[in-house]
Amino acid sequence: MLLVWPIAIPLFTAILCLLAFRSFEAQRVLNLAGSLALLAASVVLVARVLDEGPIAAQMGSWPAPFGITLVADILSAAMVLITGIIAVACAIYGLAEVSRTDERSGHHALTQALLGGVCGAFVTGDIFNMYVWFEVMLIASFGLLVVSGGKAALDGAVKYVGLNLIATLAFLAGVGLLYGASGTLNMADLHLTLQGRHDETAVYAAAALLMFAFGTKAAMFPAFFWLPAAYHTPSVTTSALFSALLTKVGVYALIRVFTLVFDTTEPAIQNTLLYGAALTMVVGVLGAAAQMHVRRILSFHIISQIGYMILGLAIYTPLGLVGAIFYLFHHIIVKANLFLIAGVIRKSTGSEDLYVIGGLWKRKPWLGVLFLIPALSLAGIPPLSGFWAKLLIIIASLEEERYFIAFVAVAVGLLTVFSMIKIWMEAFWKAHPAGDDAAATPAPALLYIPIISLAAMTVFIGLYAAPFVDAALESADQVLNPQAYIAAVTAASEAAAEALDLGPQEAIPTLVEPIEAPTVPEEQLNGLEAEGEAE
Amino acid sequence: MNSVILSTATRFLTPLILIISIFVLLRGHNEPGGGFIGGLLGAIAFALIEKARGVAEARRAMRFDPLSIAGFGLACCLFGGLWGAAVYGDFLRGVWPLYDEYGLPVGSILLFDIGVYLAVVGTVCAILFSLEDAGHDVAGRED
Numbered sequence: 302m303l304l305v306w307p308i309a310i311p312l313f314t315a316i317l318c319l320l321a322f323r324s325f326e327a328q329r330v331l332n333l334a335g336s337l338a339l340l341a342a343s344v345v346l347v348a349r350v351l352d353e354g355p356i357a358a359q360m361g362s363w364p365a366p367f368g369i370t371l372v373a374d375i376l377s378a379a380m381v382l383i384t385g386i387i388a389v390a391c392a393i394y395g396l397a398e399v400s401r402t403d404e405r406s407g408h409h410a411l412t413q414a415l416l417g418g419v420c421g422a423f424v425t426g427d428i429f430n431m432y433v434w435f436e437v438m439l440i441a442s443f444g445l446l447v448v449s450g451g452k453a454a455l456d457g458a459v460k461y462v463g464l465n466l467i468a469t470l471a472f473l474a475g476v477g478l479l480y481g482a483s484g485t486l487n488m489a490d491l492h493l494t495l496q497g498r499h500d501e502t503a504v505y506a507a508a509a510l511l512m513f514a515f516g517t518k519a520a521m522f523p524a525f526f527w528l529p530a531a532y533h534t535p536s537v538t539t540s541a542l543f544s545a546l547l548t549k550v551g552v553y554a555l556i557r558v559f560t561l562v563f564d565t566t567e568p569a570i571q572n573t574l575l576y577g578a579a580l581t582m583v584v585g586v587l588g589a590a591a592q593m594h595v596r597r598i599l600s601f602h603i604i605s606q607i608g609y610m611i612l613g614l615a616i617y618t619p620l621g622l623v624g625a626i627f628y629l630f631h632h633i634i635v636k637a638n639l640f641l642i643a644g645v646i647r648k649s650t651g652s653e654d655l656y657v658i659g660g661l662w663k664r665k666p667w668l669g670v671l672f673l674i675p676a677l678s679l680a681g682i683p684p685l686s687g688f689w690a691k692l693l694i695i696i697a698s699l700e701e702e703r704y705f706i707a708f709v710a711v712a713v714g715l716l717t718v719f720s721m722i723k724i725w726m727e728a729f730w731k732a733h734p735a736g737d738d739a740a741a742t743p744a745p746a747l748l749y750i751p752i753i754s755l756a757a758m759t760v761f762i763g764l765y766a767a768p769f770v771d772a773a774l775e776s777a778d779q780v781l782n783p784q785a786y787i788a789a790v791t792a793a794s795e796a797a798a799e800a801l802d803l804g805p806q807e808a809i810p811t812l813v814e815p816i817e818a819p820t821v822p823e824e825q826l827n828g829l830e831a832e833g834e835a836e
Numbered sequence: 837m838n839s840v841i842l843s844t845a846t847r848f849l850t851p852l853i854l855i856i857s858i859f860v861l862l863r864g865h866n867e868p869g870g871g872f873i874g875g876l877l878g879a880i881a882f883a884l885i886e887k888a889r890g891v892a893e894a895r896r897a898m899r900f901d902p903l904s905i906a907g908f909g910l911a912c913c914l915f916g917g918l919w920g921a922a923v924y925g926d927f928l929r930g931v932w933p934l935y936d937e938y939g940l941p942v943g944s945i946l947l948f949d950i951g952v953y954l955a956v957v958g959t960v961c962a963i964l965f966s967l968e969d970a971g972h973d974v975a976g977r978e979d
Contacts, residue, residue, distance in 0.1 A: 305917075305927040313914055319907030361920060361928035407903065800926065 303349060304358045304371040304424055306342040307381045310335060311388075311417035318410035325404050329396055332409040336392040339416060340385030343378070350378040351772070355779065357426060357789040359797035365790055366487035368797060370426035374786050375776035376626060380423040380553055383633050386758075387545045388416050390751035394641055395538040397745035403536055406448035412542065415441035422550050426790055428479065428562070429486045431554065432472055435518070439465050442547060445539045446531060457531035464527040468517035475510030478503050479562070489790040491562045492783060499564040508563045508570055515558065519551025521611060522580040525604045529588065532603075533596035533653070537644030540596060544603055545637035549629055552610045556625060560780045565617045574615035579709050582608030586716040595643040595653040595728065598720055599636070602679065605713055606632050609694050612706065616697050622777035624693030627770060631678070631686040631762060638675040638755035642668070645752065646728055648744040655724065660733030660740035669729045671749075674756040676721040678763065681714045686762035689770065839888070846888040850897075853881040861953050865941060871949040875956025882961050891968045894961070902965060906958025912951030919944040 314335025321327040350356060350373050357372035359365060373381070391412070399408050418437030425431050439462070446458040480486055482503040483494040498504055517524040528548065532540050555574075559565045565574065585605025592598045610632070613625025643653060645668060650658035662669050678685035681692075691714055698707040733740045762769055779785055857877035864870025886894035898905070920929030932943040 302921060302925070302927060305921070309914065309917075309927070312910065316907050316910045316914060319903055319910070322901070322903060322907075358927075360926075361930065362924065362926040410907075797926075800924065 302358075303342075303346055304356065304373055305360075307339060307346065307384075307420035307424060308371075308417055310338045310342055311413045311420060314338075315410045315413035315417065318413060319407070322407070322410075325401070328404065328409040332395070332412060333389075333392040335413055336385070336388035336416070339420070340382075340389050343382040343385040346373060347375075347378045347382045350375055355786045355789040357793035359793050362797040362800045364798040364801070365426075365794035366485040366490040368794075369430050370487055370489070370790050370793065371424045372426035372489070372786065372790055372793075373424050374779045374789075375772060376553070376556070376780055377423045379626075379630060379772070379776065380549070381420050383630055384416060384419050384423070384546060387542065387633060387637050388412075390637060390641070390755060391538050391542045394541070394644070394748055394751045395536075397747040398538050398644055399536050400449065403448045403539075407444065408448055408536075408539070411441050411444040411448065412539070415445065415542070415546075419546050419550055423553060426488050427486055428476055428488055428491065428558070432469070432476055435469060435472065435550070435554075438547070438550065439469060442543065445543075446535050449535050449539075451534070454534040457534045461527045461531040464517060464524060468514045468524070471510045471517075472514035475507045475514060478507040478510065482507065487790070488557070488561050489783070489787040492787060495562065499567055504563070505569070508559075508567075511558055511563075512555070512570070512573065515551045515554045516577065516611075517551070518548065519555060519607050519611070520548045520581075520604050521551075521577055521607060522584050522604075525581065525584070528604060529592075529597055529600040532600040533594060537596075537640060537647065541637045541640035541644070544599065544640050545633045548603055548607055549633055552607060552614075552625075552629060555611060556614050556622070556780065559614060560622075561783050561786070565614070571615055571617060574611055575703070575706065578608045578612035578615050579706055580608075581605065581611065582709060582713040586713045586720070589720045590716065590723075593655045593727075595646060595655065595724060596640065598724060599639050599643060602717065602720065603636060605717065606636070606679070608713070609691065609710065612710065613694050613697065616694075616701050616703065618697055618701060619774070619777050619781060620693060620700060621697035622780055623770065623773045624690065624697050626776050626780075627693055627773040628690040630769070630773075631690045631759075634755050634758050634762075635675040635678050635687060638752060638759070639672075639679065641748070641752050641755070642672050642675070645744045645748050646672075648748070649742050650728070650733065650740045651742065655727035657734055658728050658740065659731040660737035662729040663732075663737050664741040669725075671752055671756055672725070672729065674759055676725065678759045680718040680721050682718075684763045686759050686766070688763065689766045693770075842888045846884050850881045850885060853877060853884070857881065857953075861949060864949060865946070871952030872956055875953040876960065878953065878957040879960035879964070882957070883964055886964065886968060891965050895965065898961065902958045902962035904958070906955045906962065909951045909954025909956070909958055912954060913948050914951075916944045916948030916951055919947065 314331055317331050318328045321331065355372060355374040357370055360369040360371065362368070415438060418434045418441055421434035421437065422431055425434060443458060443462050446454060446461060476486065479491065482501065483491055485491055485494055495504060513524070520528040532543055559570065563570060565571055582605045585601050585608060588604065589598045589601035592601060610625045610628045613621045613628060646658070646661065647653050649661060649665060649668070652658050674685065678687040681687045691710065695707050695710050698710065857874045860869040860877055861871055861874030864874065882894050882898060885897050917928045919931050921927045923931050930943060930945045932941065934940040934942050
C-alpha cells in the first residue's frame with residue numbers, strides 16, 4: 302500500500318477539490334493539506350527504501366508481467382520526495398499568488414492531478430502504465446496552461462500540446478514495437494527478455510522512438526522549442542511547478558528505460574544521447590543569452606541544464622549516473638526557487654521585462670541575496686549545490702576521456718553565469734527607469750516562505766553534500782545493476798500469485814492461453830518435399 | 837442552430853443513446869465495451885441536446901455541473917480501488933460481494949467502470965460546453 306499513496310493522495314485531493322468547486326477557501330486548504338500529506342507519504346517511502354532496498358507491489362494482486370507493477374528504488378523514491386517538497390512550496394506560494402480566475406477554472410484540482418501523474422510516472426514499473434501517467438500529466442498541464450486564459454497562454458499551450466502529443470504518439474508506437482518484439486511490458490521482465498537482443502531492428506526502432514518521446518518531454522535538442530513558448534505564460538506558481546517537474550519526468554524516464562530496458566553502451570544510442578546532450582546544453586544557454594524576459598531566460602536555462610543530466614546518463618559510468626541523479630535533485634530545487642523569485646520580482650516592479658525594471662537592490666536587498674543563492678548555484682559556483690553537480694558530471698566525462706564534452710560543459714557553466722549576471726544587473730543593480738520607488742511595491746510575506754526554505758536547502762546540500770552524494774552513489778548502483786530491482790518485482794509477483802491462489806508455477810499458464818504456431822498439414826509438406834526431389 | 841427536425845429527433849434519440857451507452861458500459865464486463873466507450877456515447881447524448889437546443893438546455897438536462905459529475909466519477913474509481921485494499925489489502929483487487937450467493941458480477945470492478953463512465957461524460961461535456969461558451973464570447977466581441 303505504501304507505493305499506492307503517492308498516487309492516491311494527489312488524485313483523492315483532486316477529486317475533493319473538484320467536488321468543493323464552489324469554495325475557493327476549501328480548495329486552497331485541500332491543496333495545501335494534500336501536498337503536505339504527499340510529502341509525509343514520500344518521506345516514509347524514502348525511509349523504507351533506504352532501509353530495505355527496492356520495494357514493489359502488484360496492483361490488484363495480478364502477478365507480473367500481466368498485472369501493473371509499482372516499484373520504488375532510491376531514484377524513484379527520491380523523485381517522489383522532491384515532488385512532495387515542490388508541491389508544498391508551490392501550494393504555499395499559490396496561496397498569495399494564484400488569481401481568482403485560475404482558481405475558478407480549477408487550478409487546485411488540476412495541480413493535484415498533475416502531481417498524481419508525476420508520482421505515477423516515478424513509481425510505475427510497467428512501461429505502458431508509464432504512458433498512461435504521461436497522458437494524465439499532459440492533460441492536467443494543458444489545463445493549467447489555459448486556465449489563466451489570454452492569447453499568449455493559448456499560443457504557448459497549442460505549441461506545448463502539439464509537440465507533446467507527437468511525442469506521446471511516438472512513445473505509444475515504441476511501446477507497441479517493444480511488446481511485439483518481447484511479449485511483455487513489465488520493465489523488469491523487459492530487462493530479462495531483451496538480454497542479448499539489443500541489435501535487433503525492432504528493439505533499435507523502439508529505442509529510437511522512446512528516445513525521441515522522452516527527449517521531447519525533457520526538452521532535449523532539437524525538440525525543445527515547446528518549452529520557452531509555454532513556460533512564461535501561466536501563473537508563477539504553475540510555471541514553477543512545471544519547471545521543477547515536467548521536464549524532469551522525461552529525464553527520469555530516459556534514465557530508467559535506457560538503463561533497465563535498452564543497452565546504452567550500444568554506440569548508436571550512446572552517441573545520440575551524448576551529442577544530443579551537448580547540443581541541448583549549448584542551444585539552451587545561447588537561447589537564454591538572447592532573452593530579456595526573466596522567466597523566458599530561466600526557461601531556456603532549463604534546457605541547458607537538462608543537457609547536463611542527459612550527459613551524465615550518456616557517459617554511462619557509475620560516476621556519470623551519480624552526477625545525473627544528483628543534478629536532477631539539485632536542479633529541481635534551484636529552478637523552482639528561481640521561478641518563485643521571478644514572481645516576487647514581478648510583484649515588486651510590476652514587470653518581468655528586464656528593459657523596464659530595476660532598482661531592486663536599493664529597495665529590497667534581501668531579495669537580492671535570496672536571488673543570488675539559487676542563481677549562483679545554477680551557474681555552479683562553490684560551495685552551493687550546483688557546484689558539486691557540475692563537478693561530478695565534468696569529472697565523469699574527463700575520466701572517460703571525453704575532453705571536448707567536458708570543455709562544452711565548463712563553457713556552458715560560464716555562459717550561465719553571464720545570464721544570471723544579466724538578470725542581476727538589470728533587475729537589481731541598475732536604477733529603475735521610473736525611479737527606484739517603482740520597485741518598492743510590497744510583496745506578501747507568504748511568498749518568501751517557500752523561497753527561503755528552498756534557498757536554505759540549496760545551501761545545505763552544498764555545504765553538507767556527502768550524504769546526498771552517498772545516496773546518489775547507492776542509487777546509481779541500483780540503476781546500473783538492477784538485480785535488486787528485479788528481485789523486488791519477482792517477490793511481489795510471487796506474493797500476488799499466492800494471494801490469488803494460483804501458485805507460482807501455474808500463475809502464468811492460466812492467465813494466457815499459449816498460442817500454437819500454425820502447423821502445415823502433412824500431405825502438403827510431403828508434396829513440397831516431392832517437388833524438391835523432382836528438381 | 838434552430839432546426840425543428842433535429843430538435844424533435846433529439847427527444848427520441850437522447851434516451852435511446854443513453855440506454856445504449858449504459859448497455860455498452862455493462863457489456864464491457866467481459867466483452868468489448870466498458871466505461872470509456874460508454875461514457876463517450878453518453879456524452880454524445882448531451883452533445884446532441886447542446887447542438888439542437890443550446891448549452892443552457894444541455895446543462896439543465898445534466899442537472900449537475902459536468903465537472904462535479906467528473907469528480908464524482910473519479911471518486912467512484914478511487915473507492916473501487918480502495919475497496920479491494922480494505923478487504924484484501926491489495927489496491928484495485930476485485931471484490932465480488934454478490935457473486936457467490938446470487939451469481940451477480942457486481943462489485944468493485946463495476947464501481948470502477950461506472951466511475952470511468954461518469955468521469956468521461958463529465959469531462960467531455962465540460963470541455964464541449966466551455967468551448968461553446970467561449971465561442972459565443974468571441975462572437976459577441978466581434979459584433
